[in-house]
Amino acid sequence: MGTALEIKDLFVEVDKKEILKGLSLNIEHGELAAIMGPNGAGKSTLASVLAGKEGYNVTKGSIKFLGKDLLKMSTEDRAAAGVFLAFQYPVEIPGVATSTFVRTALNAQKRNRGEAELDAMEFLKLAREKAKELKMSEEFFQRAVNVGFSGGEKKRAEVFQMSMLDPTLAILDETDSGLDIDALKIVAEGVNRLRDDKLSGIVITHYQRLLDYLQPDTIHILAEGRIIKTGDKSLALLLEEKGYQGIVEAN
Amino acid sequence: MAASTETINAVEKATKDYKYGFVTEIETEFAPKGLSEDIVKFISKKNDEPSWLLEWRLEAYRKWLKMKKDEPKWANIHFPEIDFQDAYYYAAPKSDEDKPKSLDEIDPEILSTYNKLGIPIKEQEMLAGIAGSGNVAVDAVFDSVSVATTFKSKLSELGIIFCPISEAVKNHPDLVKKYLGSVVPQTDNFYSALNSAVYSDGSFVYIPEGVKCPMDLSTYFRINAAETGQFERTLIVADKGSYVSYLEGCTAPMRDENQLHAAVVELVALDDAEIKYSTVQNWYPGDENGKGGIYNFVTKRGACRGDNSKISWTQVETGSAITWKYPSVLLQGDNSIGEFYSVAISNKKQQADTGTKMVHIGKNTKSTIISKGISAGYGQQTYRGLVRMQAGADNATNFSQCDSLLIGKNCGGHTVPYIDSRNPTAEVAHEATTSKISDEQLFYVQQRGLNPEEAVALIVNGFAKEVLKKLPMEFAVEAQKLLGVSLEGSVG
Numbered sequence: 212m213g214t215a216l217e218i219k220d221l222f223v224e225v226d227k228k229e230i231l232k233g234l235s236l237n238i239e240h241g242e243l244a245a246i247m248g249p250n251g252a253g254k255s256t257l258a259s260v261l262a263g264k265e266g267y268n269v270t271k272g273s274i275k276f277l278g279k280d281l282l283k284m285s286t287e288d289r290a291a292a293g294v295f296l297a298f299q300y301p302v303e304i305p306g307v308a309t310s311t312f313v314r315t316a317l318n319a320q321k322r323n324r325g326e327a328e329l330d331a332m333e334f335l336k337l338a339r340e341k342a343k344e345l346k347m348s349e350e351f352f353q354r355a356v357n358v359g360f361s362g363g364e365k366k367r368a369e370v371f372q373m374s375m376l377d378p379t380l381a382i383l384d385e386t387d388s389g390l391d392i393d394a395l396k397i398v399a400e401g402v403n404r405l406r407d408d409k410l411s412g413i414v415i416t417h418y419q420r421l422l423d424y425l426q427p428d429t430i431h432i433l434a435e436g437r438i439i440k441t442g443d444k445s446l447a448l449l450l451e452e453k454g455y456q457g458i459v460e461a462n
Numbered sequence: 463m464a465a466s467t468e469t470i471n472a473v474e475k476a477t478k479d480y481k482y483g484f485v486t487e488i489e490t491e492f493a494p495k496g497l498s499e500d501i502v503k504f505i506s507k508k509n510d511e512p513s514w515l516l517e518w519r520l521e522a523y524r525k526w527l528k529m530k531k532d533e534p535k536w537a538n539i540h541f542p543e544i545d546f547q548d549a550y551y552y553a554a555p556k557s558d559e560d561k562p563k564s565l566d567e568i569d570p571e572i573l574s575t576y577n578k579l580g581i582p583i584k585e586q587e588m589l590a591g592i593a594g595s596g597n598v599a600v601d602a603v604f605d606s607v608s609v610a611t612t613f614k615s616k617l618s619e620l621g622i623i624f625c626p627i628s629e630a631v632k633n634h635p636d637l638v639k640k641y642l643g644s645v646v647p648q649t650d651n652f653y654s655a656l657n658s659a660v661y662s663d664g665s666f667v668y669i670p671e672g673v674k675c676p677m678d679l680s681t682y683f684r685i686n687a688a689e690t691g692q693f694e695r696t697l698i699v700a701d702k703g704s705y706v707s708y709l710e711g712c713t714a715p716m717r718d719e720n721q722l723h724a725a726v727v728e729l730v731a732l733d734d735a736e737i738k739y740s741t742v743q744n745w746y747p748g749d750e751n752g753k754g755g756i757y758n759f760v761t762k763r764g765a766c767r768g769d770n771s772k773i774s775w776t777q778v779e780t781g782s783a784i785t786w787k788y789p790s791v792l793l794q795g796d797n798s799i800g801e802f803y804s805v806a807i808s809n810k811k812q813q814a815d816t817g818t819k820m821v822h823i824g825k826n827t828k829s830t831i832i833s834k835g836i837s838a839g840y841g842q843q844t845y846r847g848l849v850r851m852q853a854g855a856d857n858a859t860n861f862s863q864c865d866s867l868l869i870g871k872n873c874g875g876h877t878v879p880y881i882d883s884r885n886p887t888a889e890v891a892h893e894a895t896t897s898k899i900s901d902e903q904l905f906y907v908q909q910r911g912l913n914p915e916e917a918v919a920l921i922v923n924g925f926a927k928e929v930l931k932k933l934p935m936e937f938a939v940e941a942q943k944l945l946g947v948s949l950e951g952s953v954g
Contacts, residue, residue: 262909265901290911302906304925315920316910323911355924372910 214275215240215411216261216380221272223253223260230256233272238380241408244424246415247447248433249455254415255299258384262296263289276380285419290316291323297369297386301442303357309368310338313375320376333371341374345401353439361393370401381405382413387421399424419447434459436448476713476937499523502659505552509628509663512635512731522648533652537815538876539784541757544722551693554836574656617675623668624679627695630666637668641699645728645765645792651726653786654761661726664694669704669735678934680709696727700735702768707738710936723782727758733768733795738776740933741789742941745781747948750839752811755783762789763819766798766827774801775818776932778941780948783812788846790819793827793858800829805926805941807948808841808873817847817878822855822888831862834926837873838949844876851888858888866896867925869918869949897925921945 216238216401218433229320230253238244259268261274274281276460281289304312318328325392342349347367357365365449366386373381382404402425403419406412422430430446431438434455439462440446450458487654493504502523506516617624623634631638665681681696700706710727723745729737739762748755760779764773775789791800802818820829835843849860866875877894899921907917922945923930928939 249576262905264905264909284914286905286908287911287913290909295910296909298906302900302902302904304907304921304924306927307920312907312910312920315916316907316912319913319916320911360888376910 213240214238214385215242215277216413217273217275219273219275221260222253222270223256224270225256225266229270230436231260234437235272235433236438237427238411238413240411241406242429243406243412243414243424243425243427245427245430245447246413246433246438247417247430247450249459250417252433253436254433255384256297258382258413258415261289261380261382262286262294287319288323289308290376291320295373295376295378295381297366297373297381297383299385299388300356301360301365301369303355304357305358307356308353309356310334312356313338313372316372317375338375340370344404345371345374346389346397347371362389363391363397366390366394366398367401370398374401374405379409380411380413382415384415385417386414387418388418393418395421396424419451422447432458478540491931493573494549495550495659496547497523497549497551501551503826505660507823508552509631510633511628512814514639514893517744518643519569519650519659521657524896525649526652526655526659529649529652529655532618534703537786537846538842538878539786539813539815541784541813543888544757546656549722552631552662555887559733575662598643611937617677620662620673620676621670622673622675623666625666627664627697628662628667630668630697634666634668635700638666638697641697642695643728644727645730645763650763653759655725657695657724657726658759661693661695664696664725665698666696667706667708669700669706671701672676672692672703673701674704675706675817678707678709682712692721692725694725696725697730698728698737698739699730700732700737702732702736704732705736705738707802707934708740709742709934710739710741711937711940721759722757725762725892727760727762727789729764729773731764731766731768731771731773731798734770735768736772736774737764738774739764739789740937741775741777742777742933742944743777743779743781743785743939744944744948746783747810747812748783749780750810752783752840755812756781758782758785758787760787762787763792764790764800765792765794765830766800766824767792767794768798769795769824770797772799772801772864774803774932776801776803776929777805777816778929778937779804779806779814779816779935780944785812785816787816790821791829792821792823793829793855794823795823797826797828798824799827801831802833802847803929803932805835805836805844805929806834807836807838807945808843809948810836811840813842815844815846817845818859819848821850822850822858822860822885823852825854825857825858827855827921829860831864832859833877834929835864835866835877836869836925836949837866837875837946838869838924839873841873842876843874846878846880848880848882849890849892851883851885851890854886855885856887858885860888860890860936861891862890864892864894865925867922868896868898881928915946915949922949924948 213236218234218236221231248255267281309327313333321328360368386398399421414427430442432440440458493501499520502519506519556558646654649655654949667679698708731737731740745756745758766773773791789802793800800820805815806816808814819833831847833845835845837843845864851858862879864877868875875896879892881890883890903921904917907920912920923942930941933941
């Protein structure tokens with residue numbers, strides 16, 4: 212074990228409005244942490260700040276990832292270092308085949324790390340393996356990234372990208388939103404398959420449902436811009452019972 | 463598939479500068495500066511032309527003088543008035559005085575220029591026997607004259623004529639006389655009249671009946687000398703049942719002054735013939751402040767003269783300070799097909815007013831227009847297209863799609879479609895979209911590991927894919943690289 216991600220006293224503004232207000236969070240290697248919280252608590256802001264989206268102004272605090280100052284790294288350098296964000300709303304890129312996109316991304320990361328790139332054949336072999344594991348048809352390799360994908364297909368494609376890029380920190384931002392129960396199971400199985408002692412994960416969700424399948428190690432309640440309570444699985448059950456308001460009031 | 467990776471590699475390697483901006487130090491022979499009947503005679507004499515052609519040029523020159531006050535003003539482009547007396551109308555590498563008999567006699571400086579541009583003329587001819595089908599026959603036009611035509615002998619076995627037009631005038635005068643000016647009349651427009659008067663050289667292609675040209679034919683244009691206009695003339699005739707794919711590429715050195723390029727391209731397809739004409743235009747676009755660059759005022763038109771004939775224009779326009787061109791098709795034969803696929807980029811202060819004209823004359827004629835305009839920086843881009851259904855064009859159909867992509871806040875994209883239908887059975891469909899590269903798209907792609915420039919190149923290549931896939935393989939790779947390089951610095 213050991214700490215993979217260390218967020219200390221983080222304050223973040225968006226459009227001059229303070230969203231995160233002193234958030235601290237540690238995640239170990241191999242740990243899967245769930246972050247739950249009411250709407251507007253700052254869950255997606257945390258995901259965006261970790262991934263390096265523009266427009267998020269960190270006014271105070273620090274983020275260390277694998278011993279490095281994450282806030283000093285560009286978005287693409289963070290990706291190459293192993294940060295992967297599964298988007299709540301995956302973005303369409305018309306005209307770019309999914310396989311082209313993933314290969315371009317994978318090789319860009321490899322170049323960034325000074326590793327040898329995959330040629331077309333090596334890539335295809337790997338992509339086929341991963342698609343098979345995720346029970347996905349290869350037909351989607353040729354489809355433009357997220358264009359005309361159903362909600363479930365988009366989320367599965369995110370998990371496919373994640374398995375191809377083999378991250379060390381995976382952030383799943385409301386991956387369960389808009390999924391029916393069957394799609395949810397498939398996505399959760401896909402994520403579970405990737406879990407090992409090198410992968411740390413942050414699962415952002417509103418609902419207990421996804422956690423039934425993912426079985427996180429820790430659960431954190433994010434409200435009013437900071438983590439107000441940390442616990443194990445039982446915390447999620449308590450939440451179901453009392454609601455966010457109950458927990459916020461008790462803390 | 464390797465496409466975008468290729469692009470990205472290219473973007474990485476390329477410097478911020480225009481990579482083809484070098485000048486080749488060779489002795490150049492100029493005609494005196496300015497334009498007059500004497501200059502027209504000088505050019506004609508240089509090419510050792512028959513008197514009919516000199517008369518034809520002089521006629522064009524006299525008509526041009528009369529048109530001078532009617533210099534076209536309708537395009538959405540802005541530039542100071544051109545002083546036509548302040549330019550050279552003929553520049554030839556001096557060592558070319560006694561025209562080379564073979565590639566060995568060509569000035570090594572010129573050959574090395576073409577090598578720098580990625581066209582190893584010499585290698586191509588030498589490898590001809592070994593490499594086989596993947597080869598491209600190249601005619602290279604340096605300033606005003608053709609310096610080399612590769613694979614000539616191989617092509618002539620099939621009866622294909624591919625040579626400088628100056629040579630075709632001597633060796634195949636009947637063909638040239640029959641078709642020259644038959645698609646683009648001298649007085650079609652201001653610049654075609656100018657070109658007809660002073661064109662110095664260009665390429666001529668004739669594909670005999672029933673022959674499918676086994677390799678892509680290619681001309682590479684290069685403006686080298688300063689203050690020089692390039693006026694080349696291309697004439698391609700595909701006889702009955704024949705096929706040819708023709709590629710055209712262009713570059714020029716970086717210079718502070720604007721240089722004029724006013725070419726005329728004429729295509730003729732007879733019954734059941736097909737011509738595929740692809741252009742990658744990368745003339746020097748000028749600097750960030752709009753200083754320098756090529757004025758690319760070109761008239762390109764094809765005539766589907768025979769039944770069941772087909773002409774297809776594909777263009778990737780990334781260069782030039784100003785682009786003014788409308789590759790068009792006259793659909794005269796019944797069941798003939800015209801196509802126009804275009805990607806045009808305006809970055810920095812570039813201006814492009816480009817599109818096509820599809821004139822449906824025969825029955826059951828069909829045309830397709832796919833235009834992708836990309837504007838970045840302070841670039842201005844206008845798609846201007848005309849679809850005309852003549853009274854006799856029963857059951858003719860057209861489909862047009864014009865998409866604009868804007869990068870940044872200071873650029874512009876405009877779509878100006880003209881539709882003129884005089885036949886109630888004809889169908890015209892037009893679709894247009896304007897989109898922006900969104901911050902969400904850029905973030906998504908960067909989150910997966912691409913830097914901002916790689917991300918833009920990837921998104922732009924996706925946007926232009928429908929057109930890029932129409933290009934022959936080697937050209938497609940080149941074009942994808944160019945899209946990335948041309949947009950460097952457009953995000954940041």
